[in-house]
Amino acid sequence: MPAINWYPGHMAKTRRMLQENLKMIDVIVEILDARAPKASRNPDFDDLFIGKARVVLLNKSDLADSNATKRWISYYAKQGIEAAGVSATGGAAKKIAVGLIEKAAKPRVDAMKAKGVNKTVRCMIVGIPNVGKSTLINRIAGQNRAEVGDRPGVTRGKQWVKITPYLELMDTPGMLWPKLEDQELASHLAYLGSIKDEIMxxxxxxxxxxxxxxxxxxxxxxxxxxxxxxxxxxxxxxxxxxxxxxxxxxxxxxxxxxxxxxxxxxxxxxxxxxxxxxxxxxxx
Ligand SMILES: Nc1nc2c(ncn2[C@@H]2O[C@H](COP(=O)(O)OP(=O)(O)OP(=O)(O)O)[C@@H](O)[C@H]2O)c(=O)[nH]1
Ligand SMILES: [Mg+2]
Known part of the structure; x- marks a missing residue:
């Protein structure tokens, strides 16, 4: 396969936007595609979100091999990262996602409670294009608040969605990274539909x-x-x-x-x- 050129200019803008909004964020929710957890993990996120509470959701697990998803979850657990398999188009995703978010936010929520404040937990939902970020937000909200579509690049800017007075989620545009080292992983992203088909x-x-x-x-x-x-x-x-x-x-x-x-x-x-x-x- 010929080399894939995949970093449109708006993604640099998205990176800056994420950075600018980080201060108010309590938990980063990173959405991966369960069919390609390695290829769909943005290596830039480790630097970008350093010091933040993070959880990983392996979305579209209804399309992946369930044993492989289990192996990926224990792989993350060994690295001290809480991960779970979900299907944003299915019923159980809300409970699983909110449970992980609440667990990750607990130290901050408890610290504020000790001062007599009921904290609103603010989460940034991040990931590469087309992994189901907006679908998951709609599922948690119980209604269609964010635009979704079966192609990459549907979400264009940030969008806050209030779930309860104590939980708010920020939808973000899908983001890739500038330098592509591994053509095999890149081809996996192309199969998943995370890279625009027009460039291939x-x-x-x-x-x-x-x-x-x-x-x-x-x-x-x-x-x-x-x-x-x-x-x-x-x-x-x-x-x-x-x-x-x-x-x-x-x-x-x-x-x-x-x-x-x-x-x-x-x-x-x-x-x-x-x-x-x-x-x-x-x-x-
Ligand atoms: N089978 C299956 N399809 C899903 C799941 N989650 C999302 N989808 C589908 O995946 C496509 C992309 O969903 P979006 O929510 O728009 O993805 P996104 O990550 O917000 O994409 P961008 O905004 O383009 O970055 C849609 O066609 C969804 O219906 C899932 O768990 N299982
Ligand atoms: Mg979206």
């Missing part, structure tokens, strides 16, 4: 993804696209998807462009397989 060749991307799924989830891949076989060579995979779905152009040529969008959409919606692309032991 969707046919290359879908062919890479199909080859990966052939090794991680071969049976489900074949179930979804009947003309794919265990030993279909990588350069033939998109053609096989076309044949499975009857994607033909006028003149009978295979419509691989259409197949590539279908594969990416179906993977992102969890229709091909529940799969985690990275394991904590090995990183990738």
């Amino acid at each position: 060749d969707s046919e290359d991307l879908a062919a890479d993804l199909l080859a990966l799924l052939q090794t991680t989830s071969g049976n489900q891949l074949i179930e979804r696209y009947s003309k794919v076989a265990v030993d279909t060579p990588k350069e033939e995979l998109l053609n096989a998807v076309c044949r499975s779905r009857g994607f033909l152009l006028r003149g009978g040529e295979l419509d691989t462009e259409r197949a590539s969008h279908v594969v990416l959409d179906e993977f992102r919606a969890g229709k091909i397989a529940r799969v985690t692309l990275e394991q904590p032991e090995t990183g990738v």
